[in-house]
Amino acid sequence: MTALALPTGEVDTSHGPILYLEGVSVSFDGFKALNNLSLYIDEGELRCLIGPNGAGKTTLMDVITGKTRPDNGSVFFGQTIDLLKLDEPAIAAAGIGRKFQKPSVFEKLSVFENLELALATNKGVWPTLFAKLTSIQRERIDEVLLTIGLIESRWQQAGDLSHGQKQWLEIGMLLMQEPKVMLIDEPVAGMTHQEIERTAQLLLSLQGERSVIVVEHDMEFVRSIAKRVTVLHEGSVLTEGTMDEVQNDPRVIQVYLGD
Amino acid sequence: MKSSLAKRCFRLILFVALYLPGFGSAEDTATSDFTSALNKIATASMQEREAAVQQLISLKEPRTLLILQGLLDGQLYKLRDGDKLVLAKQKDKGFSLTDAANGDDLGTKESAEIQKIPLNNSLRVLLRKSLGSLQLNSNEINTRIEAVKAIAKVLDDESLKLLRDRLAIEQESIVQDQIKLVLALEQLNSSTKSTRIEAIDLLKDHPTQDVVNRLNTLVEKDDEGNYLETDNDVRNKAKTALAAINAKISLYSGVETLFFGLSLGAVLVLSAIGLAITFGVMGVINMAHGELMMLGAYTTYVLQQLMPQQLGTALILSIPAAFMVSAVVGIAIERGIIRFLYGRPLETLLATFGVSLVLQQTVRSIFSPLNRSVAAPEWMSGTLQINDFLSLTWNRLYILIFCLLVFMLLLQILKRTRLGLEVRAVAQNRNMAKAMGIPTAWVDAMTFGLGSGIAGVAGVALSQITNVGPNLGQAYIVDSFMVVVFGGVGNLWGTLLAGFSLGIANKLLEPTAGAVLAKILVLVFIILFIQKRPRGLFPQKGRAAEG
Amino acid sequence: MFKQFYEHDKAAFWLLTLIGGIVFLIPTANIIFPEESPFHVSAYSISIIGKYLTFALLGLSLDLVWGYCGILALGQGAFFALGGYAIGMYLMRQIGTRGVYGNADLPDFMVFLNWQELPWYWYGFNHFWFALLMIVLVPGLLAYVFGWLAFRSRVTGVYLSIITQALTYALLLAFFRNEMGFGGNNGLTDFKELLGFNIQSSAVRACLLIASGLALMLAFVVSKWVINSKLGRVITAIRDQEARVRFIGYRVELFKLWIFVFAAVLAGIAGALYVPQVGIINPSEFSPLNSLEIVIWVAIGGRGTLYGGIIGAVLVN
Numbered sequence A: 001m002t003a004l005a006l007p008t009g010e011v012d013t014s015h016g017p018i019l020y021l022e023g024v025s026v027s028f029d030g031f032k033a034l035n036n037l038s039l040y041i042d043e044g045e046l047r048c049l050i051g052p053n054g055a056g057k058t059t060l061m062d063v064i065t066g067k068t069r070p071d072n073g074s075v076f077f078g079q080t081i082d083l084l085k086l087d088e089p090a091i092a093a094a095g096i097g098r099k100f101q102k103p104s105v106f107e108k109l110s111v112f113e114n115l116e117l118a119l120a121t122n123k124g125v126w127p128t129l130f131a132k133l134t135s136i137q138r139e140r141i142d143e144v145l146l147t148i149g150l151i152e153s154r155w156q157q158a159g160d161l162s163h164g165q166k167q168w169l170e171i172g173m174l175l176m177q178e179p180k181v182m183l184i185d186e187p188v189a190g191m192t193h194q195e196i197e198r199t200a201q202l203l204l205s206l207q208g209e210r211s212v213i214v215v216e217h218d219m220e221f222v223r224s225i226a227k228r229v230t231v232l233h234e235g236s237v238l239t240e241g242t243m244d245e246v247q248n249d250p251r252v253i254q255v256y257l258g259d
Numbered sequence B: 001m002k003s004s005l006a007k008r009c010f011r012l013i014l015f016v017a018l019y020l021p022g023f024g025s026a027e028d029t030a031t032s033d034f035t036s037a038l039n040k041i042a043t044a045s046m047q048e049r050e051a052a053v054q055q056l057i058s059l060k061e062p063r064t065l066l067i068l069q070g071l072l073d074g075q076l077y078k079l080r081d082g083d084k085l086v087l088a089k090q091k092d093k094g095f096s097l098t099d100a101a102n103g104d105d106l107g108t109k110e111s112a113e114i115q116k117i118p119l120n121n122s123l124r125v126l127l128r129k130s131l132g133s134l135q136l137n138s139n140e141i142n143t144r145i146e147a148v149k150a151i152a153k154v155l156d157d158e159s160l161k162l163l164r165d166r167l168a169i170e171q172e173s174i175v176q177d178q179i180k181l182v183l184a185l186e187q188l189n190s191s192t193k194s195t196r197i198e199a200i201d202l203l204k205d206h207p208t209q210d211v212v213n214r215l216n217t218l219v220e221k222d223d224e225g226n227y228l229e230t231d232n233d234v235r236n237k238a239k240t241a242l243a244a245i246n247a248k249i250s251l252y253s254g255v256e257t258l259f260f261g262l263s264l265g266a267v268l269v270l271s272a273i274g275l276a277i278t279f280g281v282m283g284v285i286n287m288a289h290g291e292l293m294m295l296g297a298y299t300t301y302v303l304q305q306l307m308p309q310q311l312g313t314a315l316i317l318s319i320p321a322a323f324m325v326s327a328v329v330g331i332a333i334e335r336g337i338i339r340f341l342y343g344r345p346l347e348t349l350l351a352t353f354g355v356s357l358v359l360q361q362t363v364r365s366i367f368s369p370l371n372r373s374v375a376a377p378e379w380m381s382g383t384l385q386i387n388d389f390l391s392l393t394w395n396r397l398y399i400l401i402f403c404l405l406v407f408m409l410l411l412q413i414l415k416r417t418r419l420g421l422e423v424r425a426v427a428q429n430r431n432m433a434k435a436m437g438i439p440t441a442w443v444d445a446m447t448f449g450l451g452s453g454i455a456g457v458a459g460v461a462l463s464q465i466t467n468v469g470p471n472l473g474q475a476y477i478v479d480s481f482m483v484v485v486f487g488g489v490g491n492l493w494g495t496l497l498a499g500f501s502l503g504i505a506n507k508l509l510e511p512t513a514g515a516v517l518a519k520i521l522v523l524v525f526i527i528l529f530i531q532k533r534p535r536g537l538f539p540q541k542g543r544a545a546e547g
Numbered sequence C: 001m002f003k004q005f006y007e008h009d010k011a012a013f014w015l016l017t018l019i020g021g022i023v024f025l026i027p028t029a030n031i032i033f034p035e036e037s038p039f040h041v042s043a044y045s046i047s048i049i050g051k052y053l054t055f056a057l058l059g060l061s062l063d064l065v066w067g068y069c070g071i072l073a074l075g076q077g078a079f080f081a082l083g084g085y086a087i088g089m090y091l092m093r094q095i096g097t098r099g100v101y102g103n104a105d106l107p108d109f110m111v112f113l114n115w116q117e118l119p120w121y122w123y124g125f126n127h128f129w130f131a132l133l134m135i136v137l138v139p140g141l142l143a144y145v146f147g148w149l150a151f152r153s154r155v156t157g158v159y160l161s162i163i164t165q166a167l168t169y170a171l172l173l174a175f176f177r178n179e180m181g182f183g184g185n186n187g188l189t190d191f192k193e194l195l196g197f198n199i200q201s202s203a204v205r206a207c208l209l210i211a212s213g214l215a216l217m218l219a220f221v222v223s224k225w226v227i228n229s230k231l232g233r234v235i236t237a238i239r240d241q242e243a244r245v246r247f248i249g250y251r252v253e254l255f256k257l258w259i260f261v262f263a264a265v266l267a268g269i270a271g272a273l274y275v276p277q278v279g280i281i282n283p284s285e286f287s288p289l290n291s292l293e294i295v296i297w298v299a300i301g302g303r304g305t306l307y308g309g310i311i312g313a314v315l316v317n
């Protein structure tokens, strides 16, 4: 039963970083998707993660959220919470939320219901069975609906939304969870130019309050939000710095343009 | 045809052998003695009959053996009209007769027209012994060995002497060994200690049920707890010998269990392997798989009805025929139903379940709902007797071999042929394969046909071990799924290993738990195993497998 | 309130009205009209209709796990049969000395097998309340243990289907064994009385029909409520995107387990109502084919609708 117990209390960030990854390796049938990777994310930081396709960005998120178990290395949430000892729901409950690369909303449920499910509250079986939305929670959902621009389509089935709207809905679900760390995999794919701008604003407004890790290929978007950028290549960190530093790094140029 | 021709030749030779010697006078007396002995047997009183039999034996005529055997088996009669001695075999309502003296066919007669030659006990004993001695000196090695075994059952001083005499002149070492063993059993009764110990030594290496029984008497206690055998050395020797023999026997029974397990496993593998293709490679849950096996079994039945004289040929021909029948039906199912349901496993499951009911009903109305039994050709029946404690049934042995052949062939098809390559490509990534120009629809149909055809072939094998009926498939469908799932979907080697290990596990548990409980335990084991490895022994890997 | 309900969910309203009508009218027709009247409903027909109601309940239970939660359970019949055996054991004990052997302590088949005393697992079944408890507990507990093992290890899809089939198949084989003490091949039959009333009488049959109807209505309303609760939405979400549900913090295995056990209990109740109406329970109820048939009812009636399972069950039969 110990695995079922959710970690309670505050995340201990007394030493700075909220997320520690050290020496993490993942291999699939001998192929190293992550290779001795180390990464530290500070509390309230907005970090961009870039790298060519197959660099291991999604795999990295899989490791943090408990989807994939690494062969080696350690992953800590704050000073005390060993994420490798927790499973997906426990990690989510501890305060790590995730938006998937491929939008995965609950298509048969309405937009409102999607957000309701994500709502940060007791997610045990019996409490869920008897759950009733309080007025505060309703307001919270409305607030998020407004933020993600779906207030009009709140009763629409999520499956009927456009690709961009689904992306927004996923971000909305992430907001509902009120996580301390948000992992956002390719949020602006399929969005219009304006939507991209709105997303950038939203993410910027979150920093300070929450730590955010964004994976994105759209360099313009990255430039518009990023303070620090980490470049992944073949499963390990190639370099880390501001957008300008990174873009002028010859190794990065070589990785992106090929030799 | 052949055999009756041979019979005719034989008779001709017999005829020559019996009548040509009639020209010489010495032979003349012999023949007349022979005839008079036969006459006495037919007509004389019980006592005189014994003398006549002895006379007959001393004459060493070629037909003697036959006549005496007939007398012992109650097949020697005389005609009420004329007292001629005949050998009679019951046929329909009457008896078909042959002349005892020369083997001429005398046609059939009513039972009222003939009379059995009566026997008493002393005559019976005499017959046994003398038959034994006749056989013991036969020219056939096998007859001699049989004779030794027969004599061993009625040992007395006389028969012992017979054996010793024969041993003195016997050339063949197999027969010598056989005789020595029988004598050794006798030597256990000797009063010389060393002889007895030597005998035990000899017997230890040639265990038979008789030997075990006899040795057991040497180590048993009577009611008061005293050993029946008073000689300590002999008793201890017997004890160690028994221990050695028991070890051997338990080894044999282990081998036998293993064999039973493997043969059950072979049946499981055969029935699961077609499923491993349709279910494993294509992801189609085909509930009609069992019925495709049933069709294969019925194909065997039909072919056998068409050529009842050549069971063996019919069986061999059934293999390709059953493959074709089931493959065609399978392709029809795929083209008609399943192809509209790809990616919807539940609908497929239900639709094919419907098909299975239809197939059962069809078979029921064509062949009747009753079970049909398919006869086994001669080479499939009987056992391979390795020794007293180990015998393997031929049909199971053949099925085991057959299973391995089918498996190897299938593996080669998937590995080496163009179709195999395309099947694997489609299994891994349907869309990509399509984009590369592989005709996926055709590949689907062929794959399904292949899997179904193999189900049909499995049906041929099944027809040799159970009755063929409309419910044949149902009995195996759950097991087949279990094997595929246990082995890991999409892995043929996994299916093979799973089938054999489940078969062996079943047979290992059976002696202690009973057949049904063993099966339950195996099912529970699989249920628990799936918890540990939710994707079987050999799970598919990669992102494609996660969907 | 009725009006509100009617407007909110017409289909559910009509379904409940229909079942209510059956429950009220059929027994009435049996009592009021004399036997020669065309409106008379015979005691036999009452049992047939009652039987269909239990099937409908069984279909409903599978619709919960399959239609809503996406667990294609091919062993739902096992829980039905277990509920049936639980009530059957009570009915067996009610026979008392009226059996062929007249043994007050042992059911006939045990006397026949030369058993000397009642096996421990038959203790308590002479009390009706105990049988009622077991009707709920035995299927529920089996579903709990099995589901806990399976869902915790994330056995899904066809694998789950196949092992649920293995479960019911194993039970089938087990109950066929005489040594199990459940009457082997023949099962439990020749019942005489239920709570002291003749089980063949049309009054008892009518009561059983009413009980089946009420159980179905109650189960429908409760299931409706469950499905409309947040838990219902979580379960639907699990059906469509199991992995995603985990990442927003729900313990998927516990939710699956809950609905699986709930459905097993409903199936057990259905079985317990079925057995006294048909007068026999034997191992063939565990046959994998029976469970497949339930799946077909739900598929035909339409999965994920609640009334689909009910309609399908009645239509097919």
Ligand SMILES: Nc1ncnc2c1ncn2[C@@H]1O[C@H](COP(=O)(O)OP(=O)(O)O)[C@@H](O)[C@H]1O
Binding pocket: A028, A032, A033, A051, A052, A053, A054, A055, A056, A057, A058, A059, A060, B541, B542, B543
């Ligand atoms: N479950 C898996 N099985 C096999 N290979 C995988 C699996 N997950 C990821 N990979 C491989 O690991 C590498 C990294 O993938 P990913 O993390 O998705 O890259 P990115 O998101 O940076 O494009 C890829 O080559 C991918 O094929």
Ligand SMILES: [Mg+2]
Binding pocket: A057, A058, A059, A101
């Ligand atoms: Mg990626």
